[in-house]
Amino acid sequence: MARIARNTLLGILVKVMTEIGTFSKAFQALLSVSYFNGLDLTTLRAVASVAVRQKYEEGQIVFMDGEPCLGLYLVQDGWLKGYKLSPTGREQVIRFLGPGDAFNEVGVLAEGKNLVTVQTLEPSTVWVIQREALLQLMEAFPQLCRLISQNLAKRVYHLMSLIEDLSLRTVEGRLARLLLDQSSEGIINHQRWATQAEIAAQLGSVPGVINRILHSLADEGLIQIERHRIYILNRQGLETKALCGD
Numbered sequence: 127m128a129r130i131a132r133n134t135l136l137g138i139l140v141k142v143m144t145e146i147g148t149f150s151k152a153f154q155a156l157l158s159v160s161y162f163n164g165l166d167l168t169t170l171r172a173v174a175s176v177a178v179r180q181k182y183e184e185g186q187i188v189f190m191d192g193e194p195c196l197g198l199y200l201v202q203d204g205w206l207k208g209y210k211l212s213p214t215g216r217e218q219v220i221r222f223l224g225p226g227d228a229f230n231e232v233g234v235l236a237e238g239k240n241l242v243t244v245q246t247l248e249p250s251t252v253w254v255i256q257r258e259a260l261l262q263l264m265e266a267f268p269q270l271c272r273l274i275s276q277n278l279a280k281r282v283y284h285l286m287s288l289i290e291d292l293s294l295r296t297v298e299g300r301l302a303r304l305l306l307d308q309s310s311e312g313i314i315n316h317q318r319w320a321t322q323a324e325i326a327a328q329l330g331s332v333p334g335v336i337n338r339i340l341h342s343l344a345d346e347g348l349i350q351i352e353r354h355r356i357y358i359l360n361r362q363g364l365e366t367k368a369l370c371g372d
Contacts, residue, residue: 161228195233197256204250219328247319299370
C-alpha cells in the first residue's frame with residue numbers, strides 16, 4: 127500500500143511539474159508574440175494558462191476552410207499561409223504568417239467556423255487558445271477584448287487593401303507593391319518557400335506571368351535578381367509601377 131501511495135504521489139508530482147513547465151513555456155512564448163504587446167502580466171498569465179502547443183511538419187494542414195473553429199492560433203516559429211480555393215482548385219493566398227503573428231480571430235468571434243485553410247510552409251510551432259476559453263477570458267479581461275478588437279480592425283484594413291490590389295491594380299502593379307513592402311534597405315531576402323508559385327497565389331496570378339514581369343522589371347533596370355534575393359535599383363521607378371491600374 128505504501129508503494130502504491132508513493133507511486134500515486136510521484137505521478138501527481140510529475141503531472142504538476144509538467145503543467146508548470148508547459149505554463150512557463152507558454153508564458154515565455156507569448157511574451158515574444160507581438161500580437162499581445164501592451165497586455166499586463168496578469169492577463170498574459172491567464173492567456174498562457176490555457177494555451178496549448180502544437181507542432182507541425184512542412185506541408186501539414188493546420189485547419190480547413192469551413193471546419194469548426196478550434197480557437198486562436200499564435201505562431202512561435204516557422205511560416206504558414208492562409209488561403210482560399212476556387213471551385214476549380216485555384217489558390218488565392220490571403221496572408222502569410224510568421225513568428226509573432228496570430229490568426230483565426232474571425233472564426234472565434236463569428237459563427238465558429240474557419241474562413242480559410244491554413245497550411246505550413248516549413249516546420250512550425252504554434253500555440254492554440256481554444257475558442258470557449260478565449261471567449262471567457264475576453265469577458266474577464268476587458269484589456270484582452272480591446273486588443274483583439276484592435277487587431278481585427280487591422281485584419282479588415284489588410285483585406286480591404288487586398289481587394290483594392292486585386293481589383294484596381296495590374297499584376298505588374300501588385301508585384302511592384304509587394305517588392306516595395308517586403309524590402310529592407312533596398313533588399314528582398316527570399317524565404318526558402320517563397321517560390322514564384324507562392325507569389326502568384328498571393329497576387330492572384332500564375333507563375334509564368336510573375337516570372338515574365340520580374341525579368342521585365344530587371345530589363346528596365348528597376349531591380350536586380352539573384353538566387354535568394356532581389357535588389358531594388360530604382361525605388362522611384364518601382365513606386366511608379368506600383369501605382370499602375372488596369
